[in-house]
Amino acid sequence: MSESSRDTARGAGWGPSEPGLYQRLMPVQVRKLSWLDPRVLWAARNGVLASWFGDPTGRTRGRLVAAQAAAGAPADKVVRPDVPDRFSFMVLGDTGEGGASQYATVPGLLKAGLDTEFAVIASDVIYPVGSADDYGTKFFRPYQDYPAPIYAVPGNHDWYEDLAAFTRVFCADAPPPAPEPRPRPLTRAWLRTLLWHRARPSDGEHLAEARESRSAPEQRAVQPGPYWAIDAGPVRIVGIDTGLLGTIDAEQGAWLREVSRGPRRKILITGSPLYVDGEHHPCAIEGGGTVDDVVRDPEHHYVAAIGGDIHNYQRYPVDVDGRTVQYVVSGGGGAFMHATHTIPRVSVAGVGEREFRCYPLRGDSLAFYSRVYARRLRLRRFFTLTEDEATAVVAQRLGIEPARAPAPEVRITLRVRLVAGLLGTGRRPDRAARFRLPVRKLYTQLFSPGSVTYSPPFFKSFLRLDVTPEAVRLRCFAATGNRAQELDPPVEDEVTIPLT
Structure with missing residues (x-):
């Protein structure tokens, strides 16, 4: 096993080293995404508008889910692949900037995930606004050699064009939802509608061509909507859509409570982590309650909750009435790195520095x-x-x-x-x-959002989860962009989660 950042500075990627081969995977010309570019900030304005004038994503999601149900999506939104009791899957979050730091994760991901049954992207598949035109270089091309299906839960950036491209890619070209009723003039909703960013009519002209990069039948994943569950071996993996502002609507909340019932052990995948940066963010459900209430309920049997949105890795083993739930942040899959040195000394929910883990250090x-x-x-x-x-x-x-x-x-x-x-x-x-x-x-x-670098070390990460009837083994692998870590991705954190 190669050295990790906890062993040596060289294991972290510092010092002279051979650059990785990830650059061979990249397009000849890569448009560098700058979060200091006013044009990018203006295109990504919907999150600010939603916080100022009211968040419409719950209603939009409801119409979208209704359209998918009418097209034949399963009512319980549960996918049941043919998976044995012992299997593995990958999780990576906040992937789609399309630059060197995203492509640097690919060789290690393929090395560590070659024999896995599927992968899940947790939040922000595409930056900056989830455009269909960006899927070619930011999703299909980088993961063209991953041999298994890829599922996803959307992040706030995927919602900046009302999730239109996301549903086209992951939901089998689901029909568009019914349009939102026109608001009364001179209301907050009317003003929001005037300023709202929408996809260009020509967006996605090359999507069919881009799909050819992942066109093998065994790579095809069709999910029943932006939120879903996967029954795989002894676990149920539950993916929720937290929209623009990190909350879920009442309809999705009712589904989450229903799909969480039963003795099968469960793992939550969410676009917004429940513990992050030493703080608790339980994620409100419209109409009352929180997502973490559902996770903590002993009758629901959750063993882990994994969220994206924050671009690094963190783990909080929280004691919940005598059982340990692993709360994980996994957003280091490709976008710029959020700092970990700004995380204060951890003391939250009984978790202190001795139990807390993060990457980068x-x-x-x-x-x-x-x-x-x-x-x-x-x-x-x-x-x-x-x-x-x-x-x-x-x-x-x-x-x-x-x-x-x-x-x-x-x-x-x-x-x-x-x-x-x-x-x-x-x-x-x-x-x-x-x-x-x-x-x-x-x-x-x-x-910090403008801190994308174009040379190693990148401090990217992804997860591999190995599931048996007895336990889930969760490992966080690093991707620095150096050749040594491509050949043998270092393990930065590991925990075994009992299922019995």
């Missing part, structure tokens, strides 16, 4: 971002931290034992402490709001 995250900011501000000598300096200062500021010990001769100088403070190491949001230097807020909230 906080020190590697700080070292990565110090280089990003050094490049953007052209202050390389000041901002750039070595991996050892970043690891040491994170451990000092949070009062934790580093997962990878820094070199004994490393010194935490005033400059190192100042850079760590400017980049928000381990600070909670309420304290960050009082931080006087605007650099910290500006770079972590604005430049």
Whole structure:
């Protein structure tokens, strides 16, 4: 087994190394996605409009599901593939930026997932707005050699064009839903409708051609809607659609409660994680209750809840009335990396630093971002931290034992402490709001989405789950973009979840 980031800095991808072969998979020309481009931000405006003028996605989803039901989708929305009691599947989240960091995950994914029965994408299949024209280079091409079906739950970016392209790709060209009734003039809904971003009439002209990259019968997955369940061996995998704002509508909530009943062990896949960055986000259900209420109910027998949306890996083993539920963030499948060094010392739901896991390690995250900011501000000598300096200062500021010990001769100088403070190491949001230097807020909230890099290490990740009647073995694999980690993807975290 290859070294991981918990073993050595080289295992994390730092230092001289041979670049991976992922670049051979990429198109000749790749349009670099910039989250600082006003055109991109304007196209992705629907999330802001929904928060200002009311979220219409629940009603849109209801009409979409009704159209699929009329077209013959199963009423219980359960897929029942021919899967043995012992099988494996992959999970990767927030994949579709289409750049080097997405393609860098592919060789390791194929290596670790060659014998798996299917894969699931958890959130944001396509950036920036879920356009059908982007599926060719951001879904079909990168995963053309994955031999099994791929299912998906949508993220907020897939909803920026009302999920039209997502349903065309994953739901067997389902018929479009009935149009929304026209709102009364001069109302909030009317204003939202005027500003709402919609797909171009010509969007998806090349979708049929793109499908040829994954046209083998064994690669074909047809799911009954944006939310679904898969009965596979001894487990039921339940996928929910959290829309634009991270909530679910009453109709989906009623289905979730119904499909969660019974003794079969269950794994939730959601576009919005329930525990993330040291905080609990239970996910509200319209009309009352939360998704986490459903997960915690002992009669529903959930053993894990895996969510995307946040672009890194985190795991919280939470004790729920004497049983452990593994709450996992798995959003490192291709998009820009969300920092982990800004996660404060973890103390939530009985989970502390000793039990908490994340990837990239906080020190590697700080070292990565110090280089990003050094490049953007052209202050390389000041901002750039070595991996050892970043690891040491994170451990000092949070009062934790580093997962990878820094070199004994490393010194935490005033400059190192100042850079760590400017980049928000381990600070909670309420304290960050009082931080006087605007650099910290500006770079972590604005430049973080613009921090896509085009050379390793990328700190991407994906999951493999091996299921038997007795247990589920969950492993988080790293993808750095280096050749060594392509040939033998390192395991950054592993846990065995009992089913009996």
